[in-house]
Amino acid sequence: xxxxxxxxxxxxxxxxxxxxxxxxxxxxxxxxxxxxxxxxxxxxxxxxxxxxxxxxxxxxxxxxxxxxxxxxxxxxxxxxxxxxxxxxxxxxxxxxxxxxxxxxxxxxxxxxxxxxxxxxxxxxxxxxxxxxxxxxxxxxxxxxxxxxxxxxxxxxxxxxxxxxxxxxxxxxxxxxxxxxxxxxxxxxxxxxxxxxxxxxxxxxxxxxxxxxxxxxxxxxxxxxxxxxxxxxxxxxxxxxxxxxxxxxxxxxxxxxxxxxxxxxxxxxxxxxxxxxxxxxxxxxxxxxxxxxxxxxxxxxxxxxxxxxxxxxxxxxxxxxxxxxxxxxxxxxxxxxxxxxxxxxxxxxxxxxxxxxxxxxxxxxxxxxxxxxxxxxxxxxxxxxxxxxxxxxxxxxxxxxxxxxxxxxxxxxxxxxxxxxxxxxxxxxxxxxxxxxxxxxxxxxxxxxxxxxxxxxxxxxxxxxxxxxxxxxxxxxxxxxxxxxxxxxxxxxxxxxxxxxxxxxxxxxxxxxxxxxxxxxxxxxxxxxxxxxxxxxxxxxxxxxxxxxxxxxxxxxxxxxxxxxxxxxxxxxxxxxxxxxxxxxxxxxxxxxxxxxxxxxxxxxxxxxxxxxxxxxxxxxxxxxxxxxxxxxxxxxxxxxxxxxxxxxxxxxxxxxxxxxxxxxxxxxxxxxxxxxxxxxxxxxxx
Amino acid sequence: xxxxxxxxxxxxxxxxxxxxxxxxxxxxxxxxxxxxxxxxxxxxxxxxxxxxxxxxxxxxxxxxxxxxxxxxxxxxxxxxxxxxxxxxxxxxxxxxxxxxxxxxxxxxxxxxxxxxxxxxxxxxxxxxxxxxxxxxxxxxxxxxxxxxxxxxxxxxxxxxxxxxxxxxxxxxxxxxxxxxxxxxxxxxxxxxxxxxxxxxxxxxxxxxxxxxxxxxxxxxxxxxxxxxxxxxxxxxxxxxxxxxxxxxxxxxxxxxxxxxxxxxxxxxxxxxxxxxxxxxxxxxxxxxxxxxxxxxxxxxxxxxxxx
Numbered sequence: 002x003x004x005x006x007x008x009x010x011x012x013x014x015x016x017x018x019x020x021x022x023x024x025x026x027x028x029x030x031x032x033x034x035x036x037x038x039x040x041x042x043x044x045x046x047x048x049x050x051x052x053x054x055x056x057x058x059x060x061x062x063x064x065x066x067x068x069x070x071x072x073x074x075x076x077x078x079x080x081x082x083x084x085x086x087x088x089x090x091x092x093x094x095x096x097x098x099x100x101x102x103x104x105x106x107x108x109x110x111x112x113x114x115x116x117x118x119x120x121x122x123x124x125x126x127x128x129x130x131x132x133x134x135x136x137x138x139x140x141x142x143x144x145x146x147x148x149x150x151x152x153x154x155x156x157x158x159x160x161x162x163x164x165x166x167x168x169x170x171x172x173x174x175x176x177x178x179x180x181x182x183x184x185x186x187x188x189x190x191x192x193x194x195x196x197x198x199x200x201x202x203x204x205x206x207x208x209x210x211x212x213x214x215x216x217x218x219x220x221x222x223x224x225x226x227x228x229x230x231x232x233x234x235x236x237x238x239x240x241x242x243x244x245x246x247x248x249x250x251x252x253x254x255x256x257x258x259x260x261x262x263x264x265x266x267x268x269x270x271x272x273x274x275x276x277x278x279x280x281x282x283x284x285x286x287x288x289x290x291x292x293x294x295x296x297x298x299x300x301x302x303x304x305x306x307x308x309x310x311x312x313x314x315x316x317x318x319x320x321x322x323x324x325x326x327x328x329x330x331x332x333x334x335x336x337x338x339x340x341x342x343x344x345x346x347x348x349x350x351x352x353x354x355x356x357x358x359x360x361x362x363x364x365x366x367x368x369x370x371x372x373x374x375x376x377x378x379x380x381x382x383x384x385x386x387x388x389x390x391x392x393x394x395x396x397x398x399x400x401x402x403x404x405x406x407x408x409x410x411x412x413x414x415x416x417x418x419x420x421x422x423x424x425x426x427x428x429x430x431x432x433x434x435x436x437x438x439x440x441x442x443x444x445x446x447x448x449x450x451x452x453x454x455x456x457x458x459x460x461x462x463x464x465x466x467x468x469x470x471x472x473x474x475x476x477x478x479x480x481x482x483x484x485x486x487x488x489x490x491x492x493x494x495x496x497x498x499x500x501x502x503x504x505x506x507x508x509x510x511x512x513x514x515x516x517x518x519x520x521x522x523x524x525x526x527x528x529x530x531x532x533x534x535x536x537x538x539x540x541x542x543x544x545x546x547x548x549x550x551x552x553x554x555x556x557x558x559x560x561x562x563x564x565x566x567x568x569x570x571x572x573x574x575x576x577x578x579x580x581x582x583x584x585x586x587x588x589x590x591x592x593x594x595x596x597x598x599x600x601x602x603x604x605x606x607x608x609x610x611x612x613x614x615x616x617x618x619x620x621x622x623x624x625x626x627x628x629x630x631x632x633x634x635x636x637x638x639x640x641x642x643x644x645x646x647x648x649x650x651x652x653x654x655x656x657x658x659x660x661x662x663x664x665x666x667x668x669x670x671x672x673x674x675x676x677x678x679x680x681x682x683x684x685x686x687x
Numbered sequence: 688x689x690x691x692x693x694x695x696x697x698x699x700x701x702x703x704x705x706x707x708x709x710x711x712x713x714x715x716x717x718x719x720x721x722x723x724x725x726x727x728x729x730x731x732x733x734x735x736x737x738x739x740x741x742x743x744x745x746x747x748x749x750x751x752x753x754x755x756x757x758x759x760x761x762x763x764x765x766x767x768x769x770x771x772x773x774x775x776x777x778x779x780x781x782x783x784x785x786x787x788x789x790x791x792x793x794x795x796x797x798x799x800x801x802x803x804x805x806x807x808x809x810x811x812x813x814x815x816x817x818x819x820x821x822x823x824x825x826x827x828x829x830x831x832x833x834x835x836x837x838x839x840x841x842x843x844x845x846x847x848x849x850x851x852x853x854x855x856x857x858x859x860x861x862x863x864x865x866x867x868x869x870x871x872x873x874x875x876x877x878x879x880x881x882x883x884x885x886x887x888x889x890x891x892x893x894x895x896x897x898x899x900x901x902x903x904x905x906x907x908x909x910x911x912x913x914x915x916x917x918x919x920x921x922x923x924x925x926x927x928x929x930x931x932x933x934x935x936x937x938x939x940x941x942x943x944x945x946x947x948x949x950x951x952x953x954x955x956x957x958x959x960x961x962x963x964x965x966x967x968x969x970x971x972x973x974x975x976x977x978x979x980x981x982x983x984x985x986x987x988x989x990x991x992x993x994x
Contacts, residue, residue: 031923036790036800036914037884038927038934040948044941 005076005653012071019063059680062673069666077662078653094130095147095184097177098122098154101195101221102161103138103168104548104587104613108196108228109312111221115194116158118219122192123154133180134158137173138166139549139610147180165315165548165587167610168198171206174216174628181214194219199619200612202627210629215651218621227257229264229282229309231319232611236544238326238354239294245325250291251306255282256616264309268292270302280308297323301604303589316614320588320606321545328357329537332376336384336412337364342511343382345519346408349529356539358530373398377537383410383509386419396422400499404536409470410509422503424480424496428471431490437465437516441487449483449493449504449532459524466492466516469508502536545606546584552605554592555580565591567607716846718806719813722976745769780837780875781815781822783808783845784867784897788828788858789928790882795913796973803972804880804909805849807979811878812849814983816842820876824848827863828856837875857929860885861893868896878983880907882914884929887955891963898963905966905983908956910949912973917945 004010035041100119106112119134126132131147134157144157174193181189191210195201197220210216230253237248249268255261261282268276276292290306306319331350335342343362350358363372368387373379379398381387386395396419399405405422407413415427431438440461445454453459472491474482483493483504496503510519510529519525546552554562554574562574567588573595574580584590584607591602625631631650653659748757748768758771785808791801812822816839823837824845833852835844860881871877877897883890883906897904913919919938926933953969960967968982 031921032933033919033923033925034793034928035925036793036882036911036928038925038930038932039884040945040952041925041934041936041941043948044944 002077003080003649005078005649007075009071009074009076012074013068015067015071016064019060019067059673059677062669062676066666066670066673069662069669073659073663073666075659076653077658078649078656079658080649080652093186094126094188094190095181095186096122096126096130096132097135097180097191098132099135099137099173099177099191099193099195100158100161101138101168101193101201102136102163103198103201104163104165104315104609105168105196105198105313105616106221107163107313107315108226108616109223111196111223112163115196115219115221116161118194118221119158119192120155122194122219123151123158126151131184131186133177135173135176136161137169138164139169140166141169141172141176143176147184163315164585165607165609166585167547167549167613168195168201170195170201170624171203171208174206174208177216178208178210178214181210189214190217191215192217192219193621193624194221196221196616197619197621197624198613198615199617200615202619202624204627208628212630214629216625216629218625220618220621222618223312225258226616227255227259227261227311228313228316228614228616229261229311230254230256230313230316230611230614231266231306231308232287232316232614234306234319234321234545236321236323238297240354245297246294247297247323248291248294249304249306249321250289251308251319252287252289253280253282253308254287254614256285256614258284260284261309266290266306266308268304268306270295270304271299272303297325300325300601303604303606313614313616315587316609316611318587319545319608322542322589322604322606323544324542326354326357327539327541328359329378329534329539330359330376331361331378331380331533331537332368332372333360333362333380333382334365334368334384334387334390335362335382337366338412342384342410342412342509343380345511345525346380346382346529349526350533352526353530355541356534356537358533370394373403376403377539378404378406378533380406380408380533381413382408383412383511385412385414386416391416391419393419395419396498399501399503402500402538404501404533404538405503406532406536407503407505408510409472409505409507410512410515413470422496422498423472423505424494424503425472425474425491425505428473430468430470431488432468433466433486433488437467438469438486438488438490439465440484440492441489442482442485444481444483447481447483447495448535449528452527452531453524459527460521461524464516464518464521464524466508466518468515472505472507504532504536506532543605545608547608547610548584548587549610550607551581551583553580554582561595563593563595565593565602716809716813716843719809719846722806722810723813723817723980744772746772778819778821778839780873781811781820782837782871782875782877783812783822783824783849784864784877784879784881785824785826785849785852786828786858786860786879786881787826787832787852787854788882789854789856790858790884791909792854793911793914793928794972795911798972799854800882800909800911800972801852801854803970804907805852807880807907807909807970807976808849808878809846810976810980811983812842812845814980815876825863825867825870826852827867828854828858829862831863831866834870860890864893865896868899871897871900871902874901874903876903876905878905878907880909882910883908883956887952887959890956891959894965895963898965903966906960906968907979907982908953908967908969910969910971912971915946915949915971917942917949 098119100115106115123132126149128149131149132154133143133147134145134154136142136144144161145154148154177191181191191214193216197218231251232254234249234251237250239246251266253264253266255264263279264282266278266280267274275295278290278292280288280290282288302323304321304323308317310317333343333347347360347362350360361372365384365387369389373394379395395405399422407423409427413427415423420426443450443453443461445451453461466486469486469490469492472494474480474491474494479497481495482491483495485491491507493504493506508516508518510525559576559580561576564572564574564582566572567586567590574582582590584605587607587609590605590607592605593602745758745761746769748770752770756770758769761767761769785804787801791804792799794800794802808824812824815822819839821837821839822842822845824833824835826832826848833848835841835848879894879897894904894906917938922935922937924933925936957967966982966985968979970979
C-alpha cells in the first residue's frame with residue numbers, strides 16, 4: 002500500500018479531538034457530592050465497566066472515522082505493474098515509445114539500459130494494442146509506425162544505435178502527441194526513454210498532452226557522471242615567407258564534479274600526431290590548450306584534437322579541416338585623372354586577410370579584356386565605361402559570374418548601349434547643400450550591409466552626402482535597392498545578370514565636395530570589404546561544422562558527386578539531385594566530383610554539438626509537468642532496476658481506493674453520530 | 688411566650704416541625720421551644736417525669752443498702768427489713784453525641800443532615816431540660832471535636848455548640864466513641880446522631896462501649912431523602928464527601944441496586960441494635976422532627992422505670 006499524498010496523515014492528529022472532547026466533557030460534566038460512595042462502590046463493577054466499554058466503543062468509532070478520512074485524503078493505492086494494470090483495467094492501448102539516441106546516450110552503458118527499457122515497455126503491449134517506436138536526437142524518426150508486432154519493434158530497437166547528434170525533446174513529443182491524438186484506442190500512452198539532458202529542452206516547444214494521454218518518463222542515469230570534451234578550437238593564421246602558418250588553440254571542458262588532472266591533449270594533422278600536451282581542468286571548468294604553429298601544406302588539411310578518455314568518447318575528439326585563405330582579385334578602373342580617385346578604395350582593399358584582396362588599378366583608357374582574366378571583381382570608380390570593355394565585354398564578364406561595382410562620381414558617363422548592365426537609369430546630380438543628405442534606408446539583409454545591422458556597428462548618421470547622382474531604379478526581379486538617401490533617392494542598388502552581380506553606388510568615395518564617406522572609416526572600410534567580397538563571391542570555407550548541419554553542394558556547381566562519410570559509407574549524389582547533404586556523423590566527410598576524377602576532394606569536418614557534452618539533467622517530472630500539465634513519477638533506471646511500474650498518480654487514479662475509504666469513514670461517522678445520539682438521549686450523558 | 692405556643696401549638700405543631708421552616712429560625716433555643724412545646728401540646732398525656740417520689744414497691748434489705756431507706760413501719764409490723772423503692776429516684780444525664788463528619792453536611796432539600804441533627808439535638812436538649820435532666824453534648828468526627836459535660840445549666844452551651852458545629856473533616860465512629868465511653872462516669876441517656884456510613888457490625892462494635900455503664904443509648908440514623916431514594920436523573924460523577932473519590936454513575940441503571948443496598952444496611956442496623964436493646968430510629972431529613980421526639984420520649988419513659 003502506497004500513498005499519493007502521505008502528508009495528509011498529519012490529519013491523524015485530529016484523533017486527539019474526540020479524546021480531548023471526551024476528557025473535557027468528563028471534566029465539565031456534573032459532579033454530585035454524595036455523603037458516601039460506600040454503597041455505590043458495592044454495585045457490581047460490571048455495570049460501570051459496561052458503560053465504559055460502550056463509551057470506548059464510541060471513541061474508537063470516532064477515531065476510526067478520522068483515521069479513515071485521513072487515509073482517504075492520503076490517496077492510498079496499491080503499486081501495480083503496468084502490464085498488471087493493463088490486464089486489470091482492460092482496453093486497448095496506443096503506446097508511443099520515444100527512444101533517445103543522441104550522442105550522450107553513448108555514455109557508459111546508457112544505451113544498453115535504454116534499449117532494455119524500450120523492450121520492457123514493448124513487453125507490456127497486448128495483441129490489440131499498438132505501439133510506435135520513435136528514435137530521436139536532433140531529428141525525429143518514426144522507426145516503426147503503429148503496430149502490434151513486437152518482433153518488428155524489437156528488431157528496430159536492436160538496429161538502432163546512438164548517433165552523434167544533439168538532443169531535442171520537442172519534435173518527438175510533438176510527434177507522439179500527434180500519434181496519440183489521432184488514435185482511436187481507449188488508452189493513449191507515451192514512454193520517453195532518455196538521459197534527460199537539460200540542453201534538449203528549450204522550453205518553447207508547443208507540446209501539450211491532453212488529459213487522456215499519459216507520458217511516462219524513464220530516466221537513464223548514472224551516479225557521478227564525468228565527461229571530458231573538446232567543444233571548440235580556434236585557428237590563428239599568419240603568413241610567413243608566402244606560407245600560411247596556423248596556431249591551433251583547443252578548448253577542453255571537464256563536465257564533472259571532480260578535478261581532472263593531467264588530461265592528455267593531442268593534435269593530429271593528416272593522421273600524424275604533431276603535438277601533445279597535458280592539462281589540469283577544475284571541476285565543471287574548462288581550459289584552453291595552444292599548440293605550436295605549423296605550416297599549412299595541404300590545401301585541405303584534416304586535423305583532430307583529442308583530449309582524455311571517459312565514458313562518452315564521442316566528444317573527446319574535435320575534427321577540423323584547414324584550407325588556405327582565399328583571396329579576391331579586383332581590377333580598379335578609374336578616370337586616371339590627377340585626383341587619384343582610387344586612393345581610398347585601394348587603401349581600403351589593402352587591409353585585411355579574410356579575405357585578402359589582390360588589386361590592380363588602371364585608367365579607363367588602358368582597360369582591356371585581357372585584364373579581366375582571373376579577376377573576380379571590376380570596380381569602375383568614377384569613370385566612363387572603358388572603351389576597351391565596351392561592346393558587351395563587361396556584360397559577358399558579369400554573366401560568367403564576375404562582379405561589377407560602379408561607383409558614380411563627377412566623371413561618370415554611361416552609354417545607353419550598356420544600360421542593361423545597371424539596375425536603373427542615371428538622372429541628374431542632386432545637390433544637397435548645408436548639412437547634406439544622410440542614408441535613410443539600408444537593406445540589412447544584404448551581405449554588403451548585413452554587418453551594420455547590430456547596434457553600434459557603423460555610424461551612418463555621421464556620413465553626409467552633399468551631392469549624389471539620381472538613379473531611377475528599374476523595377477524587376479533582378480534589381481534590388483540596397484540603400485537610399487533620406488529623400489528616397491537610391492545610394493546603392495544591385496542587379497543580377499547571369500551568375501554575376503552588379504552594384505551601383507551613386508556617390509564617389511574620394512571627393513569631399515560630394516560626401517565624407519571615405520573619411521568615416523567605421524563605415525567605409527566594412528562597406529568596401531563586404532561589397533567587394535560579395536561581388537567576388539568570396540566564401541571562407543568553415544573549418545568545422547556540427548552534426549545536424551546541412552551543406553548545399555549544388556550551390557557551387559551541378560555535378561555528380563561521390564561522398565564518403567566518416568564511417569566510410571559511400572554515397573553518390575547526382576547532378577539533378579537537390580544537392581543538400583546533411584552532416585549526421587562526426588568526423589571528416591570527403592566529397593569528390595566524379596567528373597574531375599583526380600581532383601582533390603572537398604573535405605568537411607563535423608563535430609558533436611558542444612551542448613551535447615553537457616550532461617546536466619533535466620528533472621523528468623518537470624518535463625512531464627510541462628508537457629502534460631501535471632507531474633507524475635518517473636522510473637529512474639539509474640536508481641531502480643525493478644520493472645516499470647505505473648506512475649503513482651495514475652495507479653491511484655485508476656484504483657480510486659480513496660472513494661471507498663472515505664465512504665466507509667463517513668458511514669462510520671454517521672453510525673457513530675446515530676449511536677451517540679441514541680445513547681445521549683438514553684443516558685442524558687453524552 | 689411558651690404559654691402562647693402551648694396554646695396554639697396543638698393546631699400549628701405540624702407546621703412548625705417542618706424542617707425547611709425550622710431552618711428559617713436562626714435561634715436554636717427558640718426553635719427547640721417551638722418544636723417541643725408544639726409537640727407536647729399535641730400529646731394526649733403530658734409525659735412529665737422528673738424527680739418522682741412515687742412509691743413503687745418494697746424489696747428485702749440486703750447488706751449494703753442504706754439503712755435510711757428501710758421502711759421502719761413495715762419492720763414494726765412484720766419484723767422484717769424492707770427497703771422502699773421509688774420510681775425515677777433521680778434526674779438523669781442526657782448527652783447528645785453529634786456526628787459532625789463531612790458526610791453530615793449533605794443536603795438535597797435545603798436542610799443538611801448536620802442542621803437537622805442540630806435541630807434534633809436542640810429539641811431533645813430542650814425537652815431534657817424541661818424534665819430537669821442534665822444536658823451535655825459531644826460533637827465528633829474522626830475524633831472528639833467539642834465536649835460539653837452534662838449539667839442543668841449547660842443547655843445554652845449545648846445550643847451554642849450545635850450552632851457552630853461544622854462538618855469539615857472525614858469521620859470515623861470507633862475511635863471517638865471509645866474515648867467517650869471512657870469519659871462517661873455516670874449512667875445516663877446517650878443520644879447518638881449520625882449517618883452511620885460503616886458496616887453494621889463495625890458500628891455496633893464502636894457503640895458497645897457506650898453501654899458499659901448501663902447507659903441508655905438512643906440512636907438516630909439521619910439520612911437525606913436522596914440517600915434513601917437515590918432519585919437522581921442524569922448520569923454524573925458522584926464524589927464521596929469524605930474521601931473525595933469520584934465515580935461515574937448512571938442513576939437509572941443504578942437506583943434499584945442502591946435502594947436495595949441502603950435498605951439492607953438499615954435492616955442490618957435495626958436487627959443488630961434491637962438485639963442489643965438499643966433504640967434505633969431512622970430519620971429522614973425531609974420529615975418532621977416529631978418522629979425523633981417520640982422515639983426519645985418513649986425511651987425516657989422506659990428510663991423512668993429503671994430503679
